[in-house]
Amino acid sequence: MQAEDAGLVERYLEHVRVEKRLAQRTVELYALDLQKLLENAQTAAVPLLRVQNAHVRRWVAQMHGGGRSGRGIALILSGWRGFYAWLGREGRVTSNPVQDVRAPKVAKPLPKALSVDDAVQFAEFSEDEADPWLEARDAAIVELLYGCGLRVGELVGLDAQASGSAKGWIDLQAGEAHVLGKGSKRRTVPVGRKAIASLRHWLDLRGGGLKGEQPALFVGRHGSRLSAQAIWQRLKQRSLKAGLATPVHPHMLRHSFASHVLQSSGDLRAVQELLGHANIGTTQVYTRLDFQHLAKAYDAAHPRAKRK
CATH class of the missing domain: 1.10.150 (DNA polymerase; domain 1)
Structure with missing residues (x-):
């Protein structure tokens, strides 16, 4: 044989x-x-x-x-x-015994999230020698991504004010962001005090650097709407200047938002609504992030967890 x-x-x-x-x-x-x-x-x-x-x-x-x-x-x-x-x-077998066999599913890697300290350090970072116009814009971008958990596509779609053609906009008076998410689904998310302050500062300076009218909330020097790629690049540069060990990208701030809200509230349904997830199963990945946080705290603090 x-x-x-x-x-x-x-x-x-x-x-x-x-x-x-x-x-x-x-x-x-x-x-x-x-x-x-x-x-x-x-x-x-x-x-x-x-x-x-x-x-x-x-x-x-x-x-x-x-x-x-x-x-x-x-x-x-x-x-x-x-x-x-x-x-x-070759005519040696009549059926393939492997045909319907599948390997076990590969576990999805956990999304990367900043620690609370790193997220706050990044949000509060200010580059003293930077162009004030760019500094105000980038600070507002960070506050919205981390403070509201927006997708980068939702962020770049925001206009400075509501209009019939606006995909999304910020209502500073109500403290709300109206965004157009995946599947053309609209949702409203609260905007925190820090983000509102950053947005007011940015809007005060925004018009002085523009050539012509532009409805977009976040624009470049030439007045065109910022692209997702440009925001990725700006965040990466800013995180390195802020002294973070890991380069930050927009989705990392969204993950950090979700993880930190869940750590504080334990309300998975609320996090689902804030993120705009159609299925709560998508949101449940953050319970694994939350457990990691608790496990680290346990290992560091509980006398029976410490290993000699």
């Missing part, structure tokens, strides 16, 4: 090397994947030609239980699937 199985693997590797003309490194990776298949089949005392769907699922569970990542398992399954597809074309 072992000799026949090894022969089938060798024939397949020759096929992909000569007929499919795959790169040598790719062939080597296929060989490693199929060696794993051979080992599993030998342990289960089943010939490769008689491997069933249940065998493959058991081996996937074993790999996952052994710590192999979902991405790594997916690559192995791809190699096995190609091998059995070739056996099918």
Whole structure:
């Protein structure tokens, strides 16, 4: 059995090397994947030609239980699937036992969020020697992104005042931001005292640096509406000048907003409304961020958590 199985693997590797003309490194990776298949089949005392769907699922569970990542398992399954597809074309098997088997889902990485101290440091940073016009604009951008949890697309769509054509606008009197979010859904979010103060300061200076009329709330020196890319660049530069270890981008401020509101309130539904998430499942990722914060506090403070 072992000799026949090894022969089938060798024939397949020759096929992909000569007929499919795959790169040598790719062939080597296929060989490693199929060696794993051979080992599993030998342990289960089943010939490769008689491997069933249940065998493959058991081996996937074993790999996952052994710590192999979902991405790594997916690559192995791809190699096995190609091998059995070739056996099918050769008339050696009637069905592909790997066809409907999928690797475990890869865990989504947690969104990056600033600590409360870093977020406050960034929001309060002021560059003394900077152009006052640019400094006022960038400070207002930071306050809105962190203070309201806006998406960068929602921010760049804001106009200085409400109008029939405005996608979004700020109502300073009411302390509200009216934004157009994903799926063309409108929502209203509160604007905090610090953000309102920054916006008033920016609006006082904004007109003095413009050429012509421009409805956009945030503009460049030439009067055109700021792009999302320009805001990414300005935040990155500002975070480095502020002394933060990690370059800040707009979505990081949105994540920080959500995480910090949840830490303080514990109200997941409120955070969902503030972020404009259609599904609360999208918002639940911030409960994991909140747990990380609590776990760190526990490890640092509880006498039974400290390790010698």
